[in-house]
Amino acid sequence: MTRMNVTMDLSRLSRRSVLKGWLATGSVLLANTILAPKSHADRLDLSITPACGEDTGPTRSATEGPFYSENPPEKRDFRSDVDGPPVTLIGYVLSADCQPVPGAIVDLWHANHKGQYDNQGFKLRGYQKTDAQGRYYFETIRPAEYAGRTPHYHVKITLPAGRTLTTQLYFPDEPRNELDHLYDSALLMNVKTVSDGEIGRFDFVLG
Secondary structure (H helix, E strand, C coil), rough: CCCCCCCCCCCCCCCHHHHHHHCCCCCHCCCCCCCCCHHHHCCCCCCCCHHHHHCCCCCCCCCCCCCCCCCCCCCCCCCCCCCCEEEEEEEEEEEEECCCCCCEEEECCCCCCCCCCCCCCCCCCEEEEEECCEEEEEECCCCCCCEEEEEEEEEECCCCCCCEEEEEEECCCCCCCCHHHCCCHHHHHHEECCCEEEEEECCCCEE
């Protein structure tokens, strides 16, 4: 199949419709968008994600921070927990050679729209397992900054074999990014605005 370079304008689409399209197809029609499929997913003639190349290596680790809670529930919908600017977080968990990792546990937690963590329960906390194509997604919100920290997500990726990567994800163009001593530009998400919020994309590569 010939590669097609088609630019898709996502700004008029809803998060739900974008997510539905991403889950339904690995079409080359998405090649120039945040939803571009990986070569492992459909064997099309697409460039390998730079994150799997020799130049960048595996996804970098970052500190867990003081607010992790053990034994979070299995859930992907955080939107019912709190109010806040809606974000749909999507991506793959991949091996170093760009192969999907099914059944990997993706554990997400973060602050709310006021920069506060729920340390008594499991609001804005939960995990899910990647599907057969190594994909994950969460319906959540954009966290706020708080003292010393730019907006960010905390993530733990645990492979079926048991090894865990702990890291953080950041939003591009945040004024406080460069002021945060933990900020790492290698952990920036690809974020696009849609009609009812944002879509954030990050592919985790485990060495």
